[in-house]
Amino acid sequence: MPTRVMKSLGRLLPALLVCALISGCTTYINAPDRDVPETARQPHDLDYRVVEDQTYTPPDWPKPLQADVYLPDTEGEARRPAVMMVHGGGWEGRSRDDMTPIAERFVRRGYVVVNVSYRFAPAYRFPAQLRDLQVARRWINAHADQWRVDPQRIAGFGYSSGAHLVSLLALVAGTDSELDAPYGGSDSGFAAVVSGGTPADLRLWDSGRLLIQLMNGTEAERPTAYAEASPIFHVHPDAPPFFLFHGSWDDLVPPEQAEAFLQALENEGNHVELLWMNGRGHITTFLFRGSAESAALDFLAREMPASNSSP
Template sequence: MARALRGWWGLALFLPLLLTGCATHIDRNGEVTALEEVEPVHYAVERLAPRTYTPPDWPEMLEARVLLPDTPPDQRRPAALLVHGGGWQRRSPDDMDEIAERLAERGYVTVNVAYRFAPEHRFPAQLHDLQRAMAWIHEHANAWRIDTDRIVGVGYSSGAHLVSLLGVSANVDALAEPHGGDHARLAAVLGGGLPSDLFKFDDGRLVVEFIGGTRAERPEAYRLASPITHVDADTPPHFLFHGRWDGLVPLDHATDFHAELLAQGVESELYLQHYRGHFTSFLTRGNAIEAGIAFLDRQLLDD
């Protein structure tokens, strides 16, 4: 028995190391075999007290967690809006804290936000929250030395869906928050486990409660809520990572979305994690996030 237990513990310790290297990284030219090795800069980080980003008349008071990197004082820096997953109705910004810290250490001002939950608040309430968060970031751009042309979105699962939808819907009037202003444009998106086409779900509870009806009952809302339907030449570049064994958000959400982005001339990279499902793809995300941050850096540098 002791020997068996030692074997299981050894496997548990070894499995994350085994999974780390099991991925396929694809861009428009096919598989990415190697990237230029750049030693990343690591900045000290100041953590601000959580603060409300919504106005007093908003349906719900929502908070943001802000990290400020200690970059040279004469430089504007990029920012990242981070959005957690949870089926649009649970979890918290806690899930994105580690990724926010990693981005902040690399020089990004990070804004890790809460948003309204379904089913009490239906789509597009959550998207409007993010649009309001973007306006709030712009309001603080001078104080936090943010280059507002270099704001990226980062999320996982329903959070990835929301930041991608924010990115693709800048020109979709039906999705605009009336008082958000023209501040919702993202320079790039890093999303994992992203539900890109809500029509692909078999009227599951989470999606029905998010939209407020089935596909047959609310087809236009499903279309508006599906990032893949809004892709055009103005869509921001996307880095997508996805578990090949994902049974909650099947793999074709990523592969079809990646193909549509490329078809519209949009930069896209797809990082396929082998032997992962939906949750293990996030829990063993390390190399995917590193590759994703490198992608973001390249897009912002190109700008």
């Protein structure tokens, strides 16, 4: 091989390695053994409108909270699937703007998307954040007719702390858990859940600053509270189907969180899929999540088919 070609390859190699790391490859645990039928797929490039900054909390709520509602431009009166999206940020910050690109992709596929905010620690301790989402979920029910939402096809999508909250809401809905009352109930859950970088078991970490300010103490001081705030603690045989995605190099929410959550859901006979984002950490999994979004869209099409679609 000519010397100049070797030199060119040498210069390109680092860039190629970086591209390979970012685009990565994935490992799909419990991958579906069939494609999504065309009759179950949503359109790919619908027009839509956004109704921004809608207050979803009641007047007496400790803090007014808003949501952005994405409405696809679909014809007819048929009911549409919906997704409630919840951002991450360590329970202490960030905003629903982080989820805007995901919301835009999903609404173009025919989903009504409700992108919500919630209260932050340490000003508001757990379970304030869960209460916010329960109220938001009921707010969707209250507007189902207005937005032409199918109440039987409402999913949850969260990343990081948002995934923790979405998963917890889904698992306690309609149960005898104290976390379900008084704002939850059987109609406050989800038909399916997409959960990325999920802190599934708060007891698997040392009690760092984020958890201490969320839980108002360490695990040693509040072991029962830490258990009850963990989605894995509430897994039961009637859980909705879960699609998990997680970075294999995640050192903020370690991969063992996804492994433990997968095993707990499987042990109770629930349907769960896990997409490993190989070679990615917590932030890069979110930033370069395209393949996870695609797999999640197919997952929702399989698990929340329209009434006239193949099961």
